[in-house]
Amino acid sequence: MLRFFLKRLATIIPTVILASMIIFALQQLLPGDPAIALSGEEKDPEVVAFIREKYHLNDPLPVRYAYWIGGVLHGDMGESIRLQQPVAQLIVAKFPVTLQLAVMAMAIAVLIGVPMGVLSAVYNGKAMDYTANVIALWGLSTPNFWLGIMLILLFSVQLGWLPASGYVPPTENLWENLRAMILPAFVLGNSIAAVMMRHTRAAMLQVLSSDYVRTARAKGLSPRAVIVRHCLRNASVPVITLGALEFGALLSGALLTEQVFSIPGFGKLMVDAVFNRDYAVVQGVVLCTATTYILLNLIADLAYFLVNPKLRRS
Amino acid sequence: MSDLSSPSSPAPSPTGKPPLLEVRDLKVEFADADSVVHAVNGVSYTLNEGETLGIVGESGSGKSVHVLAMLRLIPMPPGRLAGGQVLFEGRDLLTLSDAELRKVRGGSIGFVFQDPMSSLNPSMTVGRQIMEPLQLHLGMGADAARKRAVELMDMVRLPDAARRIDQFPHEFSGGQRQRIMIAMGLSCRPKLLIADEATTALDVTVQADVIELVKELKREIGMAVIWITHDLGVVAGIADTVQVMYAGRVMERGPVDDVFRDPRSAYTLGLLRSLPDLSAPIGQRRRLTQIDGAPPDMRAPPPGDPFAPRNRYATPRCFTEQPPLVQPPGAAPGHLAAAWYDLPALIAAETTP
Incomplete structure (x- = not known):
């Protein structure tokens, strides 16, 4: 190990x-x-x-x-020509915003996508499966910016439950912070949940037809025990791969969603820097994103390790 | 079919006890959008306590499917039980509630599957896999189940069980994994052990070891065994009774020695003739004969004897009418065959022109 x-x-x-x-x-x-x-x-x-x-x-x-x-x-990524601020400082200021958004979006994606994928595989060909697939198709084909605007219309303008835009740091007011972040997180999580559902479903279907699942059923285990003990872990590998990739994409900043909800994250920092030829900022942000991707891949590899005992021996 | 099968059922065991397992006219189908595969077509037989039944037949003969279907382990859909009864200890497994059936699975009926590479969960330690049925059916706690799992691994002669119990399937050889499967199948001391091609994936020497082991465990535990294989040699080595299946039907069954010495179905004869005779001196051995043709398309099974198109002894009647499984004239008690022709007479006529 x-x-x-x-x-x-x-x-x-x-x-x-x-x-x-x-x-x-x-x-x-x-x-x-x-x-x-x-x-x-x-x-x-x-x-x-x-x-x-x-x-x-x-x-x-x-x-x-x-x-x-x-x-x-040495921790010196140069200075932003436009903002007259050290790049490192800008990254340290924006990264937590993007990180929080990414973590919340991922949590929503996993909480929706994985159970939906499992259920649609277990009830393959039944009403549950079709419902899940329709929801996933809807999630995949809905543009984030459009969904964002519609959700603002519904929850902020019509119902007045949530703020339409703006960002409050969690250190200032955690409740207000969560209220401001939940819609953008849902928008981002929604499209990932759809992909995750499809991957989970495919992986589960493969595992469910495997010989060891038949063995587990022949032992007299209940359907629930077969799924929880014998399927989920073995079906998790493609889901981990996908999760790491999607998480990396989220961390590089969600430009449109940040724009719609006026969230001061990585995406906005990056685009402003590109338009202003703020080379040091672009380099810093991209380097930071690339490193995060590479680290997430390492984490995914370690997760495979925990899931697949065959890797542990070598 | 069912009226024909009842007289052919062998008498209850000598002790007068009812049979452990009684399969009556079992039919299994697999349906897709535009066709139905008739995989098992009215199989009937009985199995007594402690008896070892070897079931032989080629791929697609229904030998594996019918035992999986008995415990409703085939995927449904596309599979479906199209008729019949499977009485185990007097209860019909096909109509048992799911919860009751789960008590039978792994409890009083143990399974050993083919291909030990894929039949064990790769991400669970072998110990936990052996412990599962113990905790489920015998209500053992984790410690007791673990202790018992070590004993079971010792029993199937896996060396160093106490240490190896926490290892994963990939850390064992194929033969060792098959032993783990057997330990799992026997863990709750079942009344019936069903071994589905349990030695097919193994080397010949390992195969012999595993068969020896099962015979030994059978003496110890006293369970009945259904051993499914396409290897006649394995059947000769392990079974009391042999049952030859083809196209989802029983073609012939009876005591192993009688069936092998005096086959009454042309299909059984074909299988026997395709085996090398190692007792004959080198140079005098005959050529191996193959069975010409291919099994019938089970989406549209032939109306008569399913083997008739490949059978050079077939009579016109074989093509039109299903032969019942009955005791042929002059056969030993319990020796049944489904054939319209008189095979020994036909062979005799061939050799003495």
């Missing part, structure tokens, strides 16, 4: 380094010159030259990469 973990950890380091290089290199392909963007209306060549010098924009690419990555390793 420990050896497996260390081995995986060892592969992570080059992966992160490679990701950082790609992020830095791709950034150079963006049209536009930050020095000119920064130099103001007059574009005084002297100012432009000064900015180029100050931000090492004249140095070759590998040297600039070295400056950047060296800073990142």
